Amino acid sequence: MTSTDHESWATQTFGLRVRHRSGTPLLTELVAPGLRRNPRRAHLLVSSVLGKHIAADPRDVIAAGHQLGRAVASLGLGDVDVLGMAETATSLGHCVADNLDAAMYLHTTRRHAPPNMIYAEFQEGHSHATDHTLQPSSADLFAQPRPIVLVDDEISTGNTAFATVAALQQLQHRAHYVVASLVDVRNDTHRHDAAAVSNKLRTSVHFVSLAQGDVDQPAGLIDAVCALNPPVLNTPSDRPPSTPSRLTLPWPAHVPEGGRHGFLRQDRPEFEEAVLWASEHLHSYLDPSRPVLLVGHEELMYLPLRLADQLARHGFNTRFQSTTRSPAYVHNHPEYPLGTGWTFPASEPGETSARFLYNGWQAPPHVRVQLVLLVDRIAASGDLTVGEVLAASGYDVIIAEVDGPDATTLAEIRGRQQ
Structure with missing residues (x-):
C-alpha cells in the first residue's frame, strides 16, 4: 500500500502490518490485521473467507476450501485422511476433505470427554484456548497409515502443526503429512527449521497455502494492546427485541x-x-x-x-x-x-x-x-x-x-x- 488512507486501523495505530509474498489471491485479500488483549499474542489475522469473525457468503467460504483442496491434490499423494484444527478450521478442513474425497475427516476439539474417548491430545501455545484432543468414534479410524492433511486457517510458526504430527506419530507412523492453510505467514527461520523438525519426527511434512506473506509486529505490541481499555460489547439496538x-x-x-x-x-x-x-x-x-x-x-x-x-x-x-x-x-x-x-x-x-x-x-x-x-x-x-x-x-x-x-x-x- 502506498497510502495510509486504506491501511488498517491496527496498522496506522500500532504498526501491525501484513505483507504479501506469493500465491493467489493476495494475502491482503484473504486476511486483515486484528488485535486481541492476550499476553501470549496480541494480534490475529481476521479472514474474509473463513466464516468465523466476519460473516461471509457461504459460496465464497466453500470455494476457498475447495481451492485449498486442489492445491493439496496437486501433490499427488493419493488417498488421504484430513484433520481440521479447532475451532476456526473445522469447516475449512471439511471442505478440503470434500474436494479430496478423503477417506476420513476428523477435526480436533476442545469439548471435554472421558479419557477413554480421547485418542490423542496436544497443545497450541499462542491460542486463547490451548488444549486440543482427538475424539474419533474408534481408534480404528486411524488404523491405515495414509498421508494426513492437517488443515488450519493460518500457519504462523508451524509449531502447532508439528505438535500435532508428533502426537500422531507416537500412535501410528506415517511417511507423509501435508499442512494446508489459507495463509502461511511463517518467517524465514520457521521455514528453514521445518525440514529439521520433520527429520526428527522421521516423516515428510509439506506445507501448502493459498497465499504466503509476513506479519510485521512492532516491539511493544503486546504491552500496547493489553493496555487498551476493554472493548464495548453487547451494544443494544434502538428497536425493541423480539423473543428468540x-x-x-x-x-x-x-x-x-x-x-x-x-x-x-x-x-x-x-x-x-x-x-x-x-x-x-x-x-x-x-x-x-x-x-x-x-x-x-x-x-x-x-x-x-x-x-x-x-x-x-x-x-x-x-x-x-x-x-x-x-x-x-x-x-x-x-x-x-x-x-x-x-x-x-x-x-x-x-x-x-x-x-x-x-x-x-x-x-x-x-x-x-x-x-x-x-x-x-x-x-x-x-x-x-x-x-x-x-x-x-x-x-x-x-x-x-x-x-x-x-x-x-x-x-x-x-x-x-x-
Missing part, C-alpha cells in the same frame, strides 16, 4: 453432523441428503424477502455453512459465521475488521469462560436480519443466553438444534456396518 424461538431440525440418527468423531467417505451421500432435508425444514420458518445469517456454534461450522449455501441456492440472501471462544479487540473504525462484538455465557454445561460473536450482519436500519443459531444437543441443553443477547441487538433469532450421533453411538453403528 427454537426448533429442532430433522436429522438422521446414524449420520454425523460434523467431523468431531470422524466423518467417513461413506457418510457423505447420506449427509448430503440430510442437508437437503434439514434446509427444506428450515426454509419453512424463514422469510425469503429478508436476509438470513446462519451462525454456527463454535466448532459446529460445517453444517451451518452447508445450510447457508442451500438457502442461497433457493434465493435467500445469506451469510455464514460462527461464535468463538476467543476474545478479540473490538473497535468501531471503517478500516478495522472487528467493528462490533457480543459476549455471552458458554452454552455447554460445565463451561465457565465467556463466548463471543463478532461483526454479525450490519443490515440497513429498516431491515431485521433473521439470525439462525445452529447448536448440537449438548449446547442446546445448556445456557442459551446468547439468543437473548443477539435479539437485544436487533436480530430475529431462531435457535435451531440438530441431534447427531455421539461418539459411542457412531462406534456402535460403524461396528455393525463392518
Whole structure:
C-alpha cells in the first residue's frame, strides 16, 4: 500500500502490518490485521473467507476450501485422511476433505470427554484456548497409515502443526503429512527449521497455502494492546427485541453432523441428503424477502455453512459465521475488521469462560436480519443466553438444534456396518 488512507486501523495505530509474498489471491485479500488483549499474542489475522469473525457468503467460504483442496491434490499423494484444527478450521478442513474425497475427516476439539474417548491430545501455545484432543468414534479410524492433511486457517510458526504430527506419530507412523492453510505467514527461520523438525519426527511434512506473506509486529505490541481499555460489547439496538424461538431440525440418527468423531467417505451421500432435508425444514420458518445469517456454534461450522449455501441456492440472501471462544479487540473504525462484538455465557454445561460473536450482519436500519443459531444437543441443553443477547441487538433469532450421533453411538453403528 502506498497510502495510509486504506491501511488498517491496527496498522496506522500500532504498526501491525501484513505483507504479501506469493500465491493467489493476495494475502491482503484473504486476511486483515486484528488485535486481541492476550499476553501470549496480541494480534490475529481476521479472514474474509473463513466464516468465523466476519460473516461471509457461504459460496465464497466453500470455494476457498475447495481451492485449498486442489492445491493439496496437486501433490499427488493419493488417498488421504484430513484433520481440521479447532475451532476456526473445522469447516475449512471439511471442505478440503470434500474436494479430496478423503477417506476420513476428523477435526480436533476442545469439548471435554472421558479419557477413554480421547485418542490423542496436544497443545497450541499462542491460542486463547490451548488444549486440543482427538475424539474419533474408534481408534480404528486411524488404523491405515495414509498421508494426513492437517488443515488450519493460518500457519504462523508451524509449531502447532508439528505438535500435532508428533502426537500422531507416537500412535501410528506415517511417511507423509501435508499442512494446508489459507495463509502461511511463517518467517524465514520457521521455514528453514521445518525440514529439521520433520527429520526428527522421521516423516515428510509439506506445507501448502493459498497465499504466503509476513506479519510485521512492532516491539511493544503486546504491552500496547493489553493496555487498551476493554472493548464495548453487547451494544443494544434502538428497536425493541423480539423473543428468540427454537426448533429442532430433522436429522438422521446414524449420520454425523460434523467431523468431531470422524466423518467417513461413506457418510457423505447420506449427509448430503440430510442437508437437503434439514434446509427444506428450515426454509419453512424463514422469510425469503429478508436476509438470513446462519451462525454456527463454535466448532459446529460445517453444517451451518452447508445450510447457508442451500438457502442461497433457493434465493435467500445469506451469510455464514460462527461464535468463538476467543476474545478479540473490538473497535468501531471503517478500516478495522472487528467493528462490533457480543459476549455471552458458554452454552455447554460445565463451561465457565465467556463466548463471543463478532461483526454479525450490519443490515440497513429498516431491515431485521433473521439470525439462525445452529447448536448440537449438548449446547442446546445448556445456557442459551446468547439468543437473548443477539435479539437485544436487533436480530430475529431462531435457535435451531440438530441431534447427531455421539461418539459411542457412531462406534456402535460403524461396528455393525463392518
